Amino acid sequence: MLKLENLEISFATNRGSLHAVKGVSLDIDAGESIGIVGESGSGKTVLSRASMGLLAPTATRTGTVTFDGKEISSLSREEVRETWGTGMAMIFQDPMTSLNPFLTVGEQLIEPLIYHPDKTRIQTRSNARLRAIELLDEVGIIEPEKRFDCYPHEFSGGMRQRVMIAMALINEPRLLICDEPTTALDVTIQAQILKLLLDLCWQHNISMIFISHDLAVVRYVADRIAVMQKGQIVELGNTEALLKNPQHHYTQTLLAARLS
DSSP, rough: OEEEEEEEEEEEEEEEEEEEEEEEEEEOOOOEEEEOOOOTTHHHHHHHHHHTOOOTTOOOOOOOOEETTTEGGOOOHHHHHHHHTTTTEEEOHHHHSSSSSOOOOOHHHHHHHHOOOHHHOOOSHHHHHHHHHHHHHHHHSSHHHTTOOOOOSSSSSHHHHHHHHHHHTTTTSEEEEEEEETTSSHHHHHHHHHHHHHHHHHHHHHHHEEEESEEEHHHHHHHHEEEEEETTTEEEEHHHHHHSSSHHHHHHHHHHHHHH
């Protein structure tokens, strides 16, 4: 479904070129869940944004990123819009900065339905509203009809993250990229969000890339784990096998830090 080959990404800065991703190759199949772990600055988020074609103008990229056999950088503007949402979608780390504070949650949810009527079969605003309310209920928002007309600041952190999940899923993507979606949440809410993501991916047959610095969280959601350090994947393997017998010193260090 998604294939990265020899991916190199650098950024132009005042101090010269910053090499953020170095020769990364990775692929994900339909129905598979992959966890990407590493400390802050290891290149995880840059890798996820490259997969979506969301790199900043200051970035230079070599290597290939293909989705359904098509190179992301070669897609037209319309093809990119079609790929986002209906092909793959992203849940960002901080929902408060990702949601528009001037629009109701409902308005932000129905926008992609109206923008992609040929893909979603939603032709009217009233039908889009019904679909959005249905999805808010599915992700655990209480009184979804009422909450549809609320603004982001009227939701708790956990509820805003549920809204972001609903927004990512509303166009029924086949690949979901989660960039540390539970980092700012307390342990109880974190567990609820992780279970919700797993349940939704299973119900809708969605592949998932889950990015985190926490091996315990990734263990819960991933079939395979890729460990990143300084822009490189230093270890990749089946989740249980990798955690039981880590081969790379950095993976061993991450595990030791988690257990200490």
